[in-house]
Amino acid sequence: MYRFLDRFLSRSIVQGNLSITAADGKTYRYGDGTGTPVHARLTDAATENLLLLDPALRLGECYMQGSLQMLEGTIYDFLKVTLSNMPGSVETKNSFAKLALSMRNFGAVVGRGNNFMRARKNVQHHYDLSGALYDLFLDDDRQYSCAYFSTPETTLEEAQFAKKRHIASKLNFNRPDLSTLDIGCGWGGMGLYLASTFGAKVTGVTLSDEQLAIANKRAVANGLSGRAEFLLKDYRHLDRKFDRIVSVGMFEHVGKKGFNEYFEKAAALLNDDGVMLMHTIGQASPPSATNPFIEKYIFPGGYIPSMSEVLPAIERSGLMLADIEILRYHYAETLKHWRNRFVAHWDDATRLYDEEFCRMWEFYLASSEAAFRFLDLNVFQFQLVKRRDALPMTRDYMVDTERALIASEQTDMKLAAE
Structure with a gap:
């Protein structure tokens, strides 16, 4: 043969x-x-x-x-x-x-719906693995999504912090106490950043028991339990409105049949003058088949959308696209860091699981990096509103906010050093 x-x-x-x-x-x-x-x-x-x-x-x-x-x-x-x-x-x-x-996709079964029970089972399959596993390759904040590399020399920790800053600048936190929903909050890093930096009142939702426990523990440890709460809840079961909505690395798990439902629910949850930022992996090409290995072993129930699939669902929901940014090589660099760190801690990983699991995980990280570097996977950041006047006339406020945050962080570091 x-x-x-x-x-x-x-x-x-x-x-x-x-x-x-x-x-x-x-x-x-x-x-x-x-x-x-x-x-x-x-x-x-x-x-x-x-x-x-x-x-x-x-x-x-x-x-x-x-x-x-x-x-x-x-x-x-x-x-x-x-x-x-x-x-x-x-x-x-x-x-x-x-x-x-x-x-090229992180995978899933095209056309399969994600009801609450299936969505919870899919999330638990991946995110309720031992927390010690994620400690082997993620940054200290446990950001498990595409980082933002301003230079090739940027460290993973710096790039993940920059990702939070970059996203926050697009949400236009122009006053304190803005009610903020984090859909798919992970281990709480983004929500805690928004609560501590902008005084937002954050509600984060996840379907992972492991993530929930750590997120709430972190909120207490950082004195933010009064400003940030994390719930074991499906976003579809929420029934109140928010000034801001952020969703990072969650849309990939919605499934192709869930696109309309996702944006319709987001529109129902967002105040009329509110702002939403959705950060998701996407294909630069027309829709295509998902990868059976990743779907079977790593991310059951997900789907990587093309732009042509997302925009019609946004239009039907009543939301309006205010801005979009496409990050091209940022996830390839993120995955490179994760892969290198995981391989460096191979012996620790085998003590948690076994050699076969480690080879499976290495292949997942390597094939994902290769898809972003050599094929047509990107990351899309959609900024969404319900009203035209919800944001300033030009995009200058994004850059101004980001630069002001960087300047403030540098000042704080200088004072801490002194």
């Missing part, structure tokens, strides 16, 4: 330096020999068959289960040399596109 896989790879891999040792012990080489050498071994003929017949699912499974082994380079290096041979990346007609296109 390897001769068919060999023919497939020979047509696909034009640039790079890829070697594969097949089950028969022979080594085959692909590409033009440039770049980092990457060498993988396939342990048996069954693995060769699986990769040929269903690469989108089986590549990750075979690596996770150990029948695809890396002899030189990492699984990320393997994905880099394959995905960088996509059409548009090199002058070649590439059969590997089918695999790459199927890998």
Whole structure:
């Protein structure tokens, strides 16, 4: 069977330096020999068959289960040399596109609805893993979404803090005590930042028991329990209005059938003069199939939208698009930091779970980074309002707010140092 896989790879891999040792012990080489050498071994003929017949699912499974082994380079290096041979990346007609296109989403079952019980089960599958696991690779604030890198030298901690600052500047906190809803509040970092920095009255909702416990504990520890409360609640079950709504990295879990419901509920929750900021992964291309490996093992029940799917749902809801920003390589850089930190703490992770789990997690981080770096995944930030006059005439207030926050932070650091 390897001769068919060999023919497939020979047509696909034009640039790079890829070697594969097949089950028969022979080594085959692909590409033009440039770049980092990457060498993988396939342990048996069954693995060769699986990769040929269903690469989108089986590549990750075979690596996770150990029948695809890396002899030189990492699984990320393997994905880099394959995905960088996509059409548009090199002058070649590439059969590997089918695999790459199927890998670009964090995944889910297209068309499946997310009722409360299913949504809670899906969230618990990922976010109620041991908190010690997330401590291995996230920043101290446990920001588990795309960071904002102003320079290549920016650290993960700096970039995650900058993300909160950047989002807050778009919400236009022009007075204290603004009631603020954080949909999918995670471990509370964004809500606590808005409460402490702008005096907002924050309500955060999550479906994760682990996240809820930590968020409320942090609120008490930071003296913010009077300004920030976190609830184990589905946003669809809320029945009061808010001046501001923020949603970071949650829309990906709504599911394709839930788009209309999400924006209609957001419109019902937002005051007439309110402002909403939604930060989500998105595709720069038309809608496409989701990745079966990520859907099966990592993020069940989600879906990565194209812009063409989101805008009609916004228009139907009664909300108005006030501004949009597209972050291109920021999530690739975020995932690079996460992947490097996770691999550096591999032994700690195996003590929490096992080697197979660690390979699964590494593949998730590596394939996600590759999708943002070599395919067409971006991050969209939608600023939404119900009234045209809810925001200033120009976008200057965003930049002014962000610069003022940076100046204030630098002053505080200087005073603390003295």
